[in-house]
Amino acid sequence: MSVAQLEIQIIAVIVAIACALPGVFLVLRKRAMISDAISHAILPGIVIGFFLTGDLSSPFLVLLAAATGVLTVSLVEVIDRTGLVKEDTSIGLVFPALFSIGVILISRYAGDVHLDTGAVLLGELAFAPFDRLIINGIDMGPKALYVMGGILLINFLFISVFFKELKISTFDVGLATTLGFTPMVLHYLLMSIVSITAVGAFDAVGSILVVALMIVPAATAYLLTDDLRTLLILSGLAGLISALAGYWIAHWLDASIAGSMATVVGLLFLLTYLFAPGRGIYFIIRRRKRQKYEFAQMTLTVHIMNHSGEYDNIEERRMDHFQHHFNWDLEQARTIVKQALRNKFIQLDGDLISLTNRGLRFARASQSLIMAEKDPNINEFRKQFVTFNE
Amino acid sequence: MEFIDFFIDLFTDYTTRTIGIGTAILGIVSGVLGSYAVLRQQSLLGDAISHATLPGIAIAFLIIGTKSTAFFFLGAAVAGWAGTMWIRGIVQNTRIKSDSALGLVLSVFFGFGMVLLTFIQKMPNANQAGLETFLFGQAATLIHTDVILMAIIGAFSLFAVILLWKEFKILTFDPQYAATLGFNTKLLDIILIFIIVLAIVLGLQAVGVVLMSAMLLAPAAAARQWTDSLSIMILLAALFGALAGLTGTAISSAAMNLSTGPVIVLVSIAFVFISFMFAPNRGLLFREIRKQANKKEMRMNHVLENMYWIALGHENLQHPHSNAILNKTLGYSKKCMRELRDKHLIELNEDYDWNLTEKGIKRAKEVYTDNNKNEQQ
Numbered sequence: 001m002s003v004a005q006l007e008i009q010i011i012a013v014i015v016a017i018a019c020a021l022p023g024v025f026l027v028l029r030k031r032a033m034i035s036d037a038i039s040h041a042i043l044p045g046i047v048i049g050f051f052l053t054g055d056l057s058s059p060f061l062v063l064l065a066a067a068t069g070v071l072t073v074s075l076v077e078v079i080d081r082t083g084l085v086k087e088d089t090s091i092g093l094v095f096p097a098l099f100s101i102g103v104i105l106i107s108r109y110a111g112d113v114h115l116d117t118g119a120v121l122l123g124e125l126a127f128a129p130f131d132r133l134i135i136n137g138i139d140m141g142p143k144a145l146y147v148m149g150g151i152l153l154i155n156f157l158f159i160s161v162f163f164k165e166l167k168i169s170t171f172d173v174g175l176a177t178t179l180g181f182t183p184m185v186l187h188y189l190l191m192s193i194v195s196i197t198a199v200g201a202f203d204a205v206g207s208i209l210v211v212a213l214m215i216v217p218a219a220t221a222y223l224l225t226d227d228l229r230t231l232l233i234l235s236g237l238a239g240l241i242s243a244l245a246g247y248w249i250a251h252w253l254d255a256s257i258a259g260s261m262a263t264v265v266g267l268l269f270l271l272t273y274l275f276a277p278g279r280g281i282y283f284i285i286r287r288r289k290r291q292k293y294e295f296a297q298m299t300l301t302v303h304i305m306n307h308s309g310e311y312d313n314i315e316e317r318r319m320d321h322f323q324h325h326f327n328w329d330l331e332q333a334r335t336i337v338k339q340a341l342r343n344k345f346i347q348l349d350g351d352l353i354s355l356t357n358r359g360l361r362f363a364r365a366s367q368s369l370i371m372a373e374k375d376p377n378i379n380e381f382r383k384q385f386v387t388f389n390e
Numbered sequence: 391m392e393f394i395d396f397f398i399d400l401f402t403d404y405t406t407r408t409i410g411i412g413t414a415i416l417g418i419v420s421g422v423l424g425s426y427a428v429l430r431q432q433s434l435l436g437d438a439i440s441h442a443t444l445p446g447i448a449i450a451f452l453i454i455g456t457k458s459t460a461f462f463f464l465g466a467a468v469a470g471w472a473g474t475m476w477i478r479g480i481v482q483n484t485r486i487k488s489d490s491a492l493g494l495v496l497s498v499f500f501g502f503g504m505v506l507l508t509f510i511q512k513m514p515n516a517n518q519a520g521l522e523t524f525l526f527g528q529a530a531t532l533i534h535t536d537v538i539l540m541a542i543i544g545a546f547s548l549f550a551v552i553l554l555w556k557e558f559k560i561l562t563f564d565p566q567y568a569a570t571l572g573f574n575t576k577l578l579d580i581i582l583i584f585i586i587v588l589a590i591v592l593g594l595q596a597v598g599v600v601l602m603s604a605m606l607l608a609p610a611a612a613a614r615q616w617t618d619s620l621s622i623m624i625l626l627a628a629l630f631g632a633l634a635g636l637t638g639t640a641i642s643s644a645a646m647n648l649s650t651g652p653v654i655v656l657v658s659i660a661f662v663f664i665s666f667m668f669a670p671n672r673g674l675l676f677r678e679i680r681k682q683a684n685k686k687e688m689r690m691n692h693v694l695e696n697m698y699w700i701a702l703g704h705e706n707l708q709h710p711h712s713n714a715i716l717n718k719t720l721g722y723s724k725k726c727m728r729e730l731r732d733k734h735l736i737e738l739n740e741d742y743d744w745n746l747t748e749k750g751i752k753r754a755k756e757v758y759t760d761n762n763k764n765e766q767q
Contacts, residue, residue, distance in 0.1 A: 032490040033434050036497075040600070082674060084666055085611050088489075089433040093611060096604030097659045100652035103526060107649050208441065208600075209504075212497030219490050249505075256508040262501020269494065273480065284483055 004129040009247050011128050011144050012261065015201045016213050016239030018152040021159055022193050023214035024235050027222055028170050032215045033088070034073060034191070037095040039198040039210040041072035043102030046202065051109070062147070062199050069195025070188065072098060099207075123206035125257040144204060151200040158193050159232065162186065167228055205258035212262035213239060220269045223276040238268050296336045298370070299326055301345050301363035304355050319351035343385075403643070409529045409596075410639040412537040413654060416593045417631025419544040420602075421609035422551060423589040425620070425627045426582060428610040429562050434489070435474070435583075437603035438496040440590045442473030444503025444599055447524055451510060459536050462524075463543070463591050470587040473499050500599070527598030529639065529650035540592050547585045551624075558582055559620055597651035608658035609634060615669035634658035689721030690730055691757045696720075697736070697746055698754035707751050710743035 026032050045068030049061030072094055079090035128144040140146075159166065169176035169183040176183050194214070201210045221234035246261030253260070274281050303325065307316035315321050323333035337353065340346045345359030355363060362385055369376045401407065427436055446469025450461045473495045480491040523531060551558065560568040561578045569575045586606075593602045613626035638654030667675050696719040701709040716722050727744065730736045735750035746754060 027486070027490045030487045030489050032487075032493040033437075036434075036437070036493055079666075082666070084615060084672055084674075085428070086431050086433065088431060089428055089607055089611050092433040092437060092603055092607045093659060093662055096601050096608075096655050100601060100604075100655045100659075103652045104648060104656075208497055208500050211493050212501050215490055215493040216498060219486050219494050222486060222490075223484055253505065253509050254512050255505045259501040259504030259508065262498055263505055266494075266498030266502065269498070273484065279484060281479075281483055 005247075005251075007129045007142050007145065008125055008257070009244060011142065011148060011204060012125060012243035012247055012257065013240055014145070014148045014152050015125075015204050016217070016243040016261065016265075017236045018148060018155050018197050019201055019210060019213035020217040020235040020239035021155045021232060022190065022197055023216075023218040024221070024228075024232050025166060025170055025190055026194065027215060027218040028231075032219075033091055034076070035194055035198065035214045036208075036211045037072055037076065037091045038069040038191070038195050039202065039207040040095040041098035042066070042069045042195065042199050042202065043099050043207065044068060044105060046199065047102050047105045062196065065199040065202075066192060066195040068098070069198060070192055073188070073191045073195075123202060123204045123209070123258050125204045128204060148200050148204070151197055155193055155197060158189070162189070166190070205261065209258040209262045212265055213242075216262070216265040216269050217242070220265070220272045223272045223279050238265060241265075242268060293339065296328075297340055297343065297345065297362070298366035300336055300340055301355060301359050302367055302370075304346065304353055305360060305363040305367075308355060314352065317353045319348075319353065322353075405530075406639060406643045408534055408537055409532050409643070409650065410636050412532040412540055413529055413596050413635030413639050413650070414632040415537070415540050415544045415635075416596055416605065417609065417633070417635035417654075417658075418628040419547055419589045419592055419631075420605045421613070421627035421629070421631030422548060422624050423586045424606035424608075424610035424631075425613065425624045426558060426562055427586060427606055428614060429620075433607050434492050434603070435477070436586065436590055436606040438477060438492040439470040439474055439587055440594065440599045440602035441496040441503075442499035443467070443470040443591060443594060444500050444524065445469050445506055446472075446503075447594070448503050448506035448510060452506065459539055459595065462594075463539070466591040466594060467587055469499065469503075470590060471584065474583055474587065523598070524594050525598050526600060526649060527594065527596050527602075527651040529596040529642075529654075532596060536595060543588055543592055547588050550581070550585055554578070554581065562620070597654060601651050601655045604655045605631070605634075605658065608655070608662050612658070612661040612665040615665040615672045618671075630658065630661045634661060686726075686729070689723070689726050690735075692721035693719055693726060693730065694735060694746070694750060694754040695757045695761060697744065698751065698758050701746065708745045708747075710739050710741065710745040712743045716744060 023032075023035070026035055042065040045065035046061065049058070049064040052064075053061050055061065075094045076087070076090045079085065079094065080087045085093070129142045131143045133140040133143045133146055165176070165181050165186055168179065169181055169186050173183050176186075197214075198207075198210045201213065205213065217235040217238035218231070220238045221231045224234055225231050242261050242265035246264040247257055249255075249264065250257040250260040272280065275283075277283070300322075303322060304317055307313065319333075319337065320330070323330060326333075328336065337346070337348075340359070341348065343358075343362075344356055345362055346353050347356055365381060365384065369378065369381055424436070427433055443466035446465035446467070447462045448465075449469070450465025451457070453465075454461050477488070477491045477495050480486050480494070481488050486494075557568070557573060557578050560571070560573065561575060561582065565575050565579075568578070590602050590606065593605050597605055609627040609630035610623070612630050613623045616626055617623050634654055634657045638657045639650055641657070642648040642650040642653045665673065667673055670676055693716065697711055697716070698707070700711060700715070701707045716727075727736070730750070731738065734747055735753055736744050737747050739745055
């Protein structure tokens with residue numbers, strides 16, 4: 001591994017973590033798409049800044065472009081407040097407008113700038129080590145390292161200092177206002193942070209993948225935990241993994257580093273989406289199946305119990321009769337009866353169904369569970385009839 | 391150059407005409423379908439879909455190894471469709487909200503598409519050049535057969551909208567009601583999204599994945615301001631879309647070095663701006679004018695009511711009031727008094743005091759009883 005490779009990986013990790021931290025709050029505040037808007041809309045700011053300074057990593061350019069980002073947010077809010085269109089439409093109108101201006105500026109003066117439209121969308125991490133910070137003739141390392149390192153530090157400090165305020169204003173705006181914080185100020189601070197991060201990361205990963213690095217790690221972490229601190233840590237971790245794995249996959253395929261970082265973080269999300277403990281699709285499907293099964297057993301036994309009286313119509317307990325009540329087809333009904341037999345809830349006498357003692361206990365417990373006025377304790381119920389802990 | 395010169399190319403130059411027709415078709419189709427997206431508050435879905443199409447285009451190229459608009463359309467549609475379904479899955483099955491799901495699918499699909507594109511670019515294959523035009527679109531690459539393909543797909547989507555007009559309408563405004571009427575809302579929703587995906591795919595070559603969402607939104611958002619009727623809104627959106635396509639093409643062909651996609655987008659956003667400002671009912675200008683008129687009327691009513699109230703204590707309803715007293719009334723100003731006089735509601739007597747006219751008394755009485763009725767309630 002060469003020094004340049006090491007430097008690229010360090011920059012990639014710093015960019016990924018710097019994006020992942022504020023991303024958590026965007027996801028929680030349901031403002032994820034504003035990162036898309038900001039990362040596109042800073043383009044004219046960057047182009048103009050570049051005309052003025054001629055240096056993509058100049059702090060002046062970063063500030064100017066970040067100001068464009070904040071301007072975008074306030075433009076969206078101004079349009080939103082007129083009530084003429086919904087908020088998502090105003091986001092969808094503002095950023096393409098600013099982005100188009102940026103693209104036109106670039107193509108108009110393409111000869112004078114080494115910004116090309118492809119780099120705008122992609123960034124080029126592989127070139128980052130070539131732009132070096134040299135002080136008094138001593139090579140201090142790539143400039144991007146310092147710019148992004150500084151931004152990561154700002155993000156980290158912002159979140160640590162305002163942790164409590166961010167937490168409350170994210171989860172309960174009303175409470176935050178009564179406690180005397182001004183959610184609006186905090187909102188704009190957060191938006192400024194997002195803008196600065198987007199500008200810093202822009203050069204390295206381009207405008208669209210900034211969105212991937214902000215939202216996807218946070219969304220992944222959100223499926224794994226309920227605790228804000230853990231959420232931030234997991235999100236950062238997801239960023240770190242995607243940066244490193246993304247780099248090596250890109251290296252192997254000789255493809256875009258930023259793109260493959262986004263792909264890896266997308267795969268991380270996909271894995272979590274499918275298998276997150278308790279929340280993944282796999283568990284959701286299993287849970288639904290189990291609930292369906294449980295409920296069918298309850299329905300069957302309660303029905304049989306209700307028709308077990310001495311003078312009751314015995315037809316109600318016949319195999320090919322009761323199913324019509326529940327809209328079960330014959331196949332389904334047979335399976336349910338078979339399961340109930342295996343659970344020793346019922347016994348068959350020809351095609352006449354009657355409850356066993358265990359089945360009667362189950363039916364009564366089910367009934368009181370269904371009729372319960374307070375939150376019933378389903379786990380207790382399940383423990384009692386062990387069949388369900390399959 | 392005269393403004394009209396911009397449009398001459400559209401009629402005389404074969405290439406410009408092809409591009410103009412192509413972008414106009416695109417404008418019509420995206421205007422129509424964008425109307426549904428805007429009304430159903432799915433404005434950013436188009437953004438997500440258009441970004442999500444990128445890997446589809448790349449995979450289509452990897453499979454057939456050559457550039458073919460029809461196959462690119464197919465690949466893009468499949469990928470856009472897959473992305474949309476994943477968004478639905480995420481929103482329905484997890485606690486992640488739709489904005490995050492949109493951003494997630496948008497950026498991950500796009501990132502994956504970029505990996506494939508850069509991978510393709512390194513392949514020793516002469517045919518791969520120009521794939522990246524899908525990023526920003528390059529209307530200049532539209533040729534006759536592309537436009538015919540666009541026309542066919544566009545006609546198909548418009549036909550579907552007309553055929554399912556009633557269903558889409560009720561799905562847009564009251565999905566719950568539609569469900570109780572027995573419409574299969576899930577299926578309708580999927581069909582509508584599918585047609586939106588088609589419209590987006592249609593625009594990729596001309597305006598590219600990044601700006602396609604604006605093509606979908608802007609004509610519809612502009613049209614929304616002029617009317618409350620769905621059919622008129624859709625017709626207007628189609629018109630704005632077509633105009634944006636033609637004007638954008640004309641401007642970029644007349645002025646060198648301007649890429650067509652961004653210009654079309656800026657033109658259509660200019661339509662939005664104009665509509666926001668000048669639409670008769672909802673527009674900001676007329677809203678402000680109405681607001682000022684209301685304010686003026688309230689001020690005048692206030693003065694009248696006050697004069698009437700004072701006069702009530704003087705037995706003579708035409709009792710004159712001096713400026714010094716009226717001065718303390720909320721809403722009093724010289725301008726306001728002048729306007730009241732011009733409307734013959736008050737008049738100036740020989741002592742330069744103000745008194746109500748017959749007409750003024752009648753009006754003031756109405757206002758007075760109205761306001762006091764409100765107070766009692």
